[in-house]
Amino acid sequence: MRVFRLIYKNMLRHKLRTMLTIIGIAIAVVAFGLLRTVVTAWYAGVEGSSANRLIARHSVSFIFPLPLAYRDRIANVDGVERVTYANWFGGVYIDKNQFFARLAVDAETFFDVYPELLVPKDQLDAFKKDRSGCIIGQQLVDRFNLKLGDIMPIEGDIYPGKWNFTVRGIYKPRDKTTDPSNMLMQWQYLDEKVRIDFPTRAGNVGWYIVEIKDPGKSAAISAQVDEYFKNSPAETKTETERAFQQDFMATVSAIITAMNVMSFVIIGIIMLVLGNTMIMAARERIREYSVLKTLGFSSFHLIGLIGGESLAIAVLGGAVGIALSYPMVAGFEAALPKGWFPIFNLETITLVLASSSALLVGILASIFPIQRALNTTIVDGLRQIG
Amino acid sequence: MSLVSVQKISKSYWRDSLEIPVLNNISFDVPEGEFVGLMGPSGSGKTTLLNLIAGIDRPTQGAIMVSDTDVTRLNESQLAKWRARNVGFVFQFYNLLPVLTAFENVELPLLLSKLSKKERREHVEFALKIVGLEDRMKHYPKQLSGGQEQRVAIARAIVTDPTILIADEPTGDLDKSSALEILNLLERLNSEFKKTIIMVTHDPRAAEKAHSIRHLDKGELT
Ligand SMILES: Nc1ncnc2c1ncn2[C@@H]1O[C@H](COP(=O)(O)OP(=O)(O)OP(=O)(O)O)[C@@H](O)[C@H]1O
Ligand SMILES: [Mg+2]
Numbered sequence: 055m056r057v058f059r060l061i062y063k064n065m066l067r068h069k070l071r072t073m074l075t076i077i078g079i080a081i082a083v084v085a086f087g088l089l090r091t092v093v094t095a096w097y098a099g100v101e102g103s104s105a106n107r108l109i110a111r112h113s114v115s116f117i118f119p120l121p122l123a124y125r126d127r128i129a130n131v132d133g134v135e136r137v138t139y140a141n142w143f144g145g146v147y148i149d150k151n152q153f154f155a156r157l158a159v160d161a162e163t164f165f166d167v168y169p170e171l172l173v174p175k176d177q178l179d180a181f182k183k184d185r186s187g188c189i190i191g192q193q194l195v196d197r198f199n200l201k202l203g204d205i206m207p208i209e210g211d212i213y214p215g216k217w218n219f220t221v222r223g224i225y226k227p228r229d230k231t232t233d234p235s236n237m238l239m240q241w242q243y244l245d246e247k248v249r250i251d252f253p254t255r256a257g258n259v260g261w262y263i264v265e266i267k268d269p270g271k272s273a274a275i276s277a278q279v280d281e282y283f284k285n286s287p288a289e290t291k292t293e294t295e296r297a298f299q300q301d302f303m304a305t306v307s308a309i310i311t312a313m314n315v316m317s318f319v320i321i322g323i324i325m326l327v328l329g330n331t332m333i334m335a336a337r338e339r340i341r342e343y344s345v346l347k348t349l350g351f352s353s354f355h356l357i358g359l360i361g362g363e364s365l366a367i368a369v370l371g372g373a374v375g376i377a378l379s380y381p382m383v384a385g386f387e388a389a390l391p392k393g394w395f396p397i398f399n400l401e402t403i404t405l406v407l408a409s410s411s412a413l414l415v416g417i418l419a420s421i422f423p424i425q426r427a428l429n430t431t432i433v434d435g436l437r438q439i440g
Numbered sequence: 441m442s443l444v445s446v447q448k449i450s451k452s453y454w455r456d457s458l459e460i461p462v463l464n465n466i467s468f469d470v471p472e473g474e475f476v477g478l479m480g481p482s483g484s485g486k487t488t489l490l491n492l493i494a495g496i497d498r499p500t501q502g503a504i505m506v507s508d509t510d511v512t513r514l515n516e517s518q519l520a521k522w523r524a525r526n527v528g529f530v531f532q533f534y535n536l537l538p539v540l541t542a543f544e545n546v547e548l549p550l551l552l553s554k555l556s557k558k559e560r561r562e563h564v565e566f567a568l569k570i571v572g573l574e575d576r577m578k579h580y581p582k583q584l585s586g587g588q589e590q591r592v593a594i595a596r597a598i599v600t601d602p603t604i605l606i607a608d609e610p611t612g613d614l615d616k617s618s619a620l621e622i623l624n625l626l627e628r629l630n631s632e633f634k635k636t637i638i639m640v641t642h643d644p645r646a647a648e649k650a651h652s653i654r655h656l657d658k659g660e661l662t
Contacts, residue, residue, distance in 0.1 A: 057551075063539040345535045348496055349549045349596075350524025352517060432496040436531070 083375025344435025368416025
């Protein structure tokens, strides 16, 4: 029998209390994992943004369009490699709860500027040839059980009418942070129809995506582009893709901040739960600790005994929590409207944070009880009626 | 030569800068192999004196020699090691660890020694045999009677073969017949195993078993 056997036996002393503490820690770890996953899912767009892409949009808001004529003038700015453009298409596929981005893009150039969307060459060619074709992300294929050649009917809202797009290509996301659920159709096709139905909206582009050679010059190039269109009817605001994403994020940032804070509040709660258990345990055993000291056990033994129990409970709770986090995150994703978060992964860093927090909490929660056990003199401890 | 020599010991407790004198300039010797009974009214400082000899408390003044070691001069960790080797304790309320079996309770002090698992087992079984509980090794304290618990505590106290055995009212919480069993056991440890015993007691029958009786009253030895 060694000290860890005593730790084990002490843990089983109040089985219910120990169980509840372990469950409490596990629940907190799951909650922490979920919150962090939601926060990272929000930031996935920012993470996935490229440093060598600028977004040029209307200076007032990106809901106002820019003329197509800007394309060549932007392309002529020094340091610009390529220019492509896109429109937010919107619309409803199947029903209003199917969220995924639907964009009308320039078929010729868009995929050159977005190399993280991996499309087989023959499919890309087929897309370029078919005016009403579209390319969709692998996730949409899996979600809606689609294949090449299938028709995707869209009920237009920004661009009213019934639209039918044929799946000509399927892209695979290159990185974990690449949105795997976009639907991309031809801007030229959109513009043709708009020209007939809403002639005043023809030749409009939602925003330009500008690929630059040197990410270090992004500020200068952005300034130059904006300077170019100064005093024109549609002034531009150009910034890096990352800044653009962050701008968008800013609208929901209060919620994100709250979630961020919450995830750390949860760690505080775990600490209180475990700390409370350990303090209760140490108080009951103060007399036993004195007996052990009387027998010649040292401070190190007591630290091992109390700290070991606290750590063991924390580790168990952390392990159970992490084990439960996987099904919980998967279940949470399934319960959300489809496509809300195209990227929803329990990240390694989240698990590392959760488990190291549990460890840290295990240590911190034992400090006070250890201190108390060490500071109580043997004589005082023995006089305590157990 | 005496095994224990208490030399001009005084002890006061402090409560909020208020001095509470408990022992006042006490001296006495305990020869090796003695069985000393310590009596006196409640609050006279018996437990305090015992704690000082056992090295779990420190005197305000004076020295305590136990076979050539001045206990009062050892630091905390030296004192802990010294206690583990030299002192066996028997308390009024047994003070067994409730989560450990009788065997494991008796084994506790041996965990601090360098003995192998097998040697520890032999020692524990021997100690439990002396107290007549070899058939209760796997029992937990709450499965034992008070008298049996106290015998386990005595086994724990003697398993390291200490220099002195210290007992603070070992029969104080027991019925007549259990008390007698414990007293006979202590007597046997003294006569058969030559253990030096210092025992505090209120019980005249317990005092009868001792070779000599010292009386403590208001912090003074009479
Ligand atoms: N840790 C302490 N702090 C303050 N006062 C104490 C402390 N320990 C003992 N005393 C006081 O010292 C005096 C002697 O206590 P002690 O426990 O030695 O008496 P005792 O003779 O063993 O009594 P009893 O027969 O009731 O066990 C008492 O007045 C007690 O209140
Ligand atoms: Mg007493």
